[in-house]
Amino acid sequence: xxxxxxxxxxxxGAFVLTSDGKRQAWDISAPYFPGWExxxxxxxxxxxxxxxxxxxxxxxxxxxxRSDDGGxxxxxxxxxxxxxxxxxxxxxxxxxxxxxxxxxxxxxxxxLSDPDTVFAGVEDAALFRSTDGGQxxxxxxxxxAHGTGSSWQPGAGGMCLHTxxxxxxxxxRLFVAISAAGVxxxxxxxxxxxxxxxxxxxxxxxxxxxxxGHCVHRxxxxxxxxxxxxxxxxxxxxxxxxxGESWEEVxxxxxxxxxxxxxxxxHEPETIYVVPITxxxxxxxxxxxxxxxxxxxxxxxxEPLTKGLPxxxxxxxxxxxxxxxxxxxxxxxxxxxxxxxxxxxxxxxDSWAPIVRDLPAVLSVEVQTLP
Amino acid sequence: MIRVVLxxxxxxxxxxxxxxxxxxxxxxxxxxxxxxxxxxxxxxxxTIRDPVTQKRRAFVRFFACGDDLTHEPPDAPLPEAVVTGAxxxxxxxxxxxx
Numbered sequence: 001x002x003x004x005x006x007x008x009x010x011x012x013g014a015f016v017l018t019s020d021g022k023r024q025a026w027d028i029s030a031p032y033f034p035g036w037e038x039x040x041x042x043x044x045x046x047x048x049x050x051x052x053x054x055x056x057x058x059x060x061x062x063x064x065x066r067s068d069d070g071g072x073x074x075x076x077x078x079x080x081x082x083x084x085x086x087x088x089x090x091x092x093x094x095x096x097x098x099x100x101x102x103x104x105x106x107x108x109x110x111x112l113s114d115p116d117t118v119f120a121g122v123e124d125a126a127l128f129r130s131t132d133g134g135q136x137x138x139x140x141x142x143x144x145a146h147g148t149g150s151s152w153q154p155g156a157g158g159m160c161l162h163t164x165x166x167x168x169x170x171x172x173r174l175f176v177a178i179s180a181a182g183v184x185x186x187x188x189x190x191x192x193x194x195x196x197x198x199x200x201x202x203x204x205x206x207x208x209x210x211x212x213g214h215c216v217h218r219x220x221x222x223x224x225x226x227x228x229x230x231x232x233x234x235x236x237x238x239x240x241x242x243x244g245e246s247w248e249e250v251x252x253x254x255x256x257x258x259x260x261x262x263x264x265x266x267h268e269p270e271t272i273y274v275v276p277i278t279x280x281x282x283x284x285x286x287x288x289x290x291x292x293x294x295x296x297x298x299x300x301x302x303e304p305l306t307k308g309l310p311x312x313x314x315x316x317x318x319x320x321x322x323x324x325x326x327x328x329x330x331x332x333x334x335x336x337x338x339x340x341x342x343x344x345x346x347x348x349x350d351s352w353a354p355i356v357r358d359l360p361a362v363l364s365v366e367v368q369t370l371p
Numbered sequence: 372m373i374r375v376v377l378x379x380x381x382x383x384x385x386x387x388x389x390x391x392x393x394x395x396x397x398x399x400x401x402x403x404x405x406x407x408x409x410x411x412x413x414x415x416x417x418t419i420r421d422p423v424t425q426k427r428r429a430f431v432r433f434f435a436c437g438d439d440l441t442h443e444p445p446d447a448p449l450p451e452a453v454v455t456g457a458x459x460x461x462x463x464x465x466x467x468x469x
Contacts, residue, residue, distance in 0.1 A: 035380060059430040059464040060380055060418040076384065076414045080422045102423070 004326050005070065005368040006334055007051065008342055009038035012360035014053055016071045019355075023332055023346040026355045032074065033065065040107050040321055040364045043070075047115035048368050052134060054105040054120075062104050064120075064134050077134035081105070081122055084141035090124065091153040100124045100144070107321060109164035113171075121161035125152060125178040127190065140190035143176065148195060148212045155179035155215050155234075162320055163216070168223045175229065175244060180215035183231070185244050196244030200233065217260045218320040222269035230272050230299070232262040232320070237274055239299050250299020255286050261323035265348060266331040270298040273325075273333060273349060275318040284315035292335070294349050308352035309343065316341070321364035328369055336362025373399060374459035375408060381419075381462065385412040390459055399454045401433060402445040419462060434461040 006017040013031030032038075036055045044050040051067040053074070062081070065074040081102045092098035103123040111117035116133040126144055128137040143149075152159060163177035172189045175196075182197040195212050205213045215234035222228065231238040231247065235258050238247045251257035256276045265271035272295050278286045285291060290309045293302040316339035326332035333345045340359040345352045375391040382388065393407045409416045416422055419431055427433075433440045436450045436458050452458040 057380070059378075059428065061421065061428060062417065063384070063414075079417045082423050 002328055003370045004328070004332065005043075005370060006342065006355065007041035007043065007071070007366040007368070008336055008359065008362060009041050009053070009364035010340070010360040010362050011037055014038040014041050015356070015359060017342065017355050021328055023328070023344060028356050029071070032071070038363065039105060042108050042110060042366045043368045044110040044115040045112050046110070048370055050110070050115040052108045052110060052118050054108055056104045064105065066134050078130065078136050081120070081128055081137050082139070083126060084139040088144070089150060090159060091151060093154065097150070100126070103158060106160045106162045107164055109166060112166055112168055119164050121164050121176060123158045123160040125159045125161040125181065127161055127164070127176055129190070142186070142191050143184060143193045146193045148181070151212060152178065152181040153213065163219045165219055165221050167226045169226045173243070175219060177216040177219050179217065180213060182212045182214040182216055183219065183244055197247070198245065199247030200238065201236070202234065204234070218262050220262045220264050220272065222264045225269045228269065228298070230262050230264065232259050232274055234258065234280060237262065237299060250295070252295070252300035252302055254293055254302050260320040261318050261335060263323045263325055263333070266325045266327040267329065268296070271296050271348070272298065273323065275323070275335065277317060283317045288312055288314050290314040290316065292333070292349055305349045305352070307350065319363055322362050324365050324367040326367045326369045332367065334365050334367055336365045338362065372456050373404065373453060374456050375404065376459045376461045378462060378464040380464065381415060384414045384418065399449045400446050401440070401443065401449065404449065404460060430465040432463040432465050434463055435459070
């Protein structure tokens with residue numbers, strides 16, 4: 001029987017939640033790396049027992065941990081993230097030039113085919129790759145050097161490269177998203193990049209239609225349709241049908257189109273999920289009601305999913321990397337909150353139950369569907 | 372032998388309990404002490420000093436003999452009591468936030 005392993009990164013450690021395919025009874029691990037911020041944990045699609053974790057804190061910096069046994073044991077690997085060449089500058093909050101400085105790894109994206117190859121999205125925004133299981137990291141400098149890098153500015157959470165999407169149909173094509181710069185695409189395995197933000201409109205920047213400067217919060221893709229991308233922007237839920245060449249807004253009838261997380265159903269490429277958040281100044285659900293919204297039409301028409309979720313006095317946030325789906329039938333959907341709850345739905349969002357209620361603030365949720 | 376006391380997170384990373392005893396060849400300074408520490412425990416590379424700039428991390432402090440040596444130059448000699456092992460060298464995580 002299939003099983004599910006949920007990898008949870010929190011402000012104070014990582015947790016592994018496991019269940020059989022029914023997804024009703026869960027085992028919850030003790031914290032791994034207790035006391036450390038775990039921005040992200042993700043498994044290799046090519047070898048589910050190979051996991052990578054980003055471990056950091058404000059005192060002792062960044063470490064990368066690797067497991068070769070599904071999280072039972074871990075070993076630290078390389079933690080040197082050195083920008084290629086002269087790092088140069090980006091814009092600081094006040095508009096002045098600011099040197100590129102490594103702060104932390106936000107996101108780890110293992111290769112679809114090679115367990116030893118993994119990408120890291122970092123703050124200050126850059127993309128790194130390791131081809132030896134995380135021992136050594138090398139920047140793909142074409143991203144920062146393509147021409148707009150000097151104009152990028154950090155969002156409130158820092159200038160982070162937080163989303164990395166690998167095209168399963170074309171190993172040369174990758175998408176990344178940076179707050180607050182936008183979406184960038186390479187068609188030659190990271191050698192050269194270009195912004196793909198046409199159609200995004202952001203009121204908080206001098207030119208609302210600028211080529212870069214958009215605070216993209218998250219991208220999602222269904223592997224069967226790699227030209228279709230979904231985006232939760234600072235404000236606005238967006239869709240592209242041409243691999244980012246153009247975007248259209250699909251916020252439709254959402255109660256608010258601010259939010260962080262977005263994901264796609266494992267078997268229905270037009271079914272997507274978001275968690276609307278009140279506003280950029282009130283990072284909690286509208287009216288204190290935690291609702292996931294599902295669209296079965298690729299956006300515009302949304303239905304609230306509330307069964308099993310708190311519908312009063314709920315003031316948590318769901319961060320950008322904190323939603324994931326499994327590939328069982330029916331599709332399981334999972335998300336974590338800044339209040340430390342991890343909710344799961346074993347019926348594609350129709351009903352929800354907490355797996356665990358009192359973890360530290362959840363930063364990321366990933367799911368592995370195991371045979 | 373010199374003695375080094377590490378904060379809990381770094382002891383966990385290095386899988387050790389209690390003090391570290393190190394042999395340092397040549398002049399004992401912050402730099403040579405941390406070089407020796409990192410040579411013994413590779414996992415600590417980058418945790419006390421930035422791995423690229425080699426500068427002390429902002430929230431790391433160095434104490435010895437009742438003094439705060441944090442802002443001493445990295446190549447300044449450490450106190451004789453640390454050199455002889457009479458007193459330990461403390462690596463401290465600065466008090467800061469939850």
